[in-house]
Amino acid sequence: MDRTTIEKIKKRLRVKSDEADAEVEALVLACMKELEVAGVYGHPCDDPLYMQAVVLYCKAHFGYDEGTDRFREAFESLRNSMALSGDYGEN
8 A cells, every 4th residue: 555545544534643654554545445346446546536445444443432433334335326327436
């Protein structure tokens, strides 16, 4: 995982500490795998919609006390839309 992606996600999570890097990286990788299972392929740095899906996934799983269901539902909706669009299939 490249450092740029980690830093972009941390910024969107409003996390400044480098101590969260390993957790953020693990969440990004888990999200990418979940997207692949749904038939969505890409990389967060290459596509703003893919990045938004990763951000929503991370916000749903990073440990916010409130709003996690809202972020999870938004991620699932976006994931499903991306899978149905045909624009994110395996190249």
